Amino acid sequence: MDWEKLQHIDIRILYVIILVCLLIPMFKPIGLPIAISDATRQVYETIENLPDGSVIWVSHDTGPGNAPELNPMITALARQAFRKNCKIIATAFFNETVGPTLVYTHINEVAEEMGKEYGVDWINLGYRINADATMKLMVENIAEGALGVDWQGEPLDKFPIMQEVKSIRDDVDLLFVTTVGSPGYSDWMQYVAEPLNKPLTGGASLTMYSGLQHYIRSGQLKGFLGGLRGAAEYELLVGAPGKGCAGMDAQSLGHVTIIVFLILGNIGYFAAKKQRQQETY
Amino acid sequence: MKKQLPLIVVAVTAIIVMAVKFIDLGDFGAATIKELDTWSQVTYEFAFLLGAINLTRLHYGNVSKKRPKWVYSVIALIAMVAAAIITLVNGVKGDVTVFVVENIANRIDSAVYALLGFYVCSAAYRSFKLKNVEATLLLGAAVLLMLAQAPIGDAIFPGISKVGEWILSVPNSAGMRGIRLGAGIGAYAASIRVILGLERSWTGS
Numbered sequence: 001m002d003w004e005k006l007q008h009i010d011i012r013i014l015y016v017i018i019l020v021c022l023l024i025p026m027f028k029p030i031g032l033p034i035a036i037s038d039a040t041r042q043v044y045e046t047i048e049n050l051p052d053g054s055v056i057w058v059s060h061d062t063g064p065g066n067a068p069e070l071n072p073m074i075t076a077l078a079r080q081a082f083r084k085n086c087k088i089i090a091t092a093f094f095n096e097t098v099g100p101t102l103v104y105t106h107i108n109e110v111a112e113e114m115g116k117e118y119g120v121d122w123i124n125l126g127y128r129i130n131a132d133a134t135m136k137l138m139v140e141n142i143a144e145g146a147l148g149v150d151w152q153g154e155p156l157d158k159f160p161i162m163q164e165v166k167s168i169r170d171d172v173d174l175l176f177v178t179t180v181g182s183p184g185y186s187d188w189m190q191y192v193a194e195p196l197n198k199p200l201t202g203g204a205s206l207t208m209y210s211g212l213q214h215y216i217r218s219g220q221l222k223g224f225l226g227g228l229r230g231a232a233e234y235e236l237l238v239g240a241p242g243k244g245c246a247g248m249d250a251q252s253l254g255h256v257t258i259i260v261f262l263i264l265g266n267i268g269y270f271a272a273k274k275q276r277q278q279e280t281y
Numbered sequence: 282m283k284k285q286l287p288l289i290v291v292a293v294t295a296i297i298v299m300a301v302k303f304i305d306l307g308d309f310g311a312a313t314i315k316e317l318d319t320w321s322q323v324t325y326e327f328a329f330l331l332g333a334i335n336l337t338r339l340h341y342g343n344v345s346k347k348r349p350k351w352v353y354s355v356i357a358l359i360a361m362v363a364a365a366i367i368t369l370v371n372g373v374k375g376d377v378t379v380f381v382v383e384n385i386a387n388r389i390d391s392a393v394y395a396l397l398g399f400y401v402c403s404a405a406y407r408s409f410k411l412k413n414v415e416a417t418l419l420l421g422a423a424v425l426l427m428l429a430q431a432p433i434g435d436a437i438f439p440g441i442s443k444v445g446e447w448i449l450s451v452p453n454s455a456g457m458r459g460i461r462l463g464a465g466i467g468a469y470a471a472s473i474r475v476i477l478g479l480e481r482s483w484t485g486s
Contacts (some may be wrong), residue, residue, distance in 0.1 A: 011403050018402055032432035035442045064387040065394025097382045130325040133318040152374065206430065213454040214461065229430050252433035259424055261406040269410045
């Protein structure tokens with residue numbers, strides 16, 4: 001047998017198999033149980049322990065690529081926050097074109113369902129260039145950092161929520177940040193959470209998970225939602241399974257496919273090596 | 282002067298920021314930092330303009346000199362000009378602008394990111410071989426974490442997600458702290474070189 005072939009399967013076959021494995025669960029969900037991690041539970045409990053009516057700052061710092069991982073986190077957060085009658089101030093500092101729309105869509109969907117009103121219970125301040133400087137300005141004066149308008153250019157003076165929430169320093173109780181890079185947790189910690197001693201929590205794409213663990217261990221990050229898995233776990237804790245849970249079966253089959261191909265590649269590698277040695281002798 | 286002025290601006294600004302951070306200058310210090318932050322925001326706006334000019338120059342050069350794959354530069358230029366015209370005419374929140382952003386730009390962005398999954402799988406299959414101890418450790422950790430991150434892992438090996446959590450939380454944290462400290466010290470050294478004018482590559486010299 002030519003074991004070399006096992007190491008060089010046509011890449012198009014590999015792509016088709018991955019695609020099929022990702023598609024199958026979408027049409028026929030398997031419904032595997034999802035274990036809840038300590039980091040996700042900590043996020044849920046941090047928010048749950050806030051007094052009713054607290055103000056949560058939500059920054060959805062993502063672009064279209066990572067949105068499927070992070071959007072379910074925002075939906076679940078909005079559900080948990082509004083259930084506790086918390087107010088939400090939203091921003092989106094990563095992507096000018098898509099971030100503000102994403103955060104609006106996902107919070108608004110829950111807000112409408114739960115009878116919460118834009119401008120009264122929550123507001124979207126959208127994107128502002130140079131996140132670091134904007135954060136620093138908003139610490140003392142949110143309106144100044146937002147240039148006096150919300151994401152649609154409406155003056156902030158007309159919204160009742162902005163009469164109550166003037167600065168992050170005095171009026172915000174918790175920061176919930178979903179990020180894919182920069183601005184990231186280090187920016188929020190450096191300019192807002194640490195100087196003001198505000199609790200910071202949230203989630204990020206799974207690729208960032210390993211790089212943020214030390215912040216969780218040090219207590220600077222109050223728990224963490226790691227990628228789609230974290231979003232799915234959070235949805236379960238909030239009691240509203242959504243797109244995060246729906247994507248878990250596809251993730252399971254996708255990971256298993258990669259592992260199967262890793263095993264095949266290694267079997268081919270060792271078998272071919274042994275074959276070559278036998279031919280030499 | 283063209284080269285020295287940026288160096289002076291950087292050095293003076295950095296000294297002011299550090300002084301305000303380490304010395305309590307009261308309201309004067311707070312007002313200074315706030316003013317610098319506002320300047321910083323304005324500077325960023327200009328950086329966007331500079332980016333557009335540089336991009337145009339680069340791609341125009343590719344097209345006029347017929348460099349390899351110059352056709353892609355034509356597409357990039359057309360896309361950039363078209364997007365600018367649509368936004369200027371229709372407004373940032375206009376229907377046509379939003380349609381173009383949501384149905385072209387965002388879709389392309391999502392598709393490119395989604396393709397990464399396929400490339401990662403293909404790259405892992407071709408290169409992840411148990412050639413030595415280090416590769417074996419890497420492959421073992423990768424497989425374990427892949428199983429730990431998907432519900433099927435716990436279905437096959439109950440409790441594997443907890444093992445995955447431990448790997449991320451303990452050995453991984455230890456390694457990341459080392460990397461962060463090293464990077465922090467490196468950034469500190471690089472900043473001092475910039476402030477002292479020893480590092481001048483950013484000025485183009």
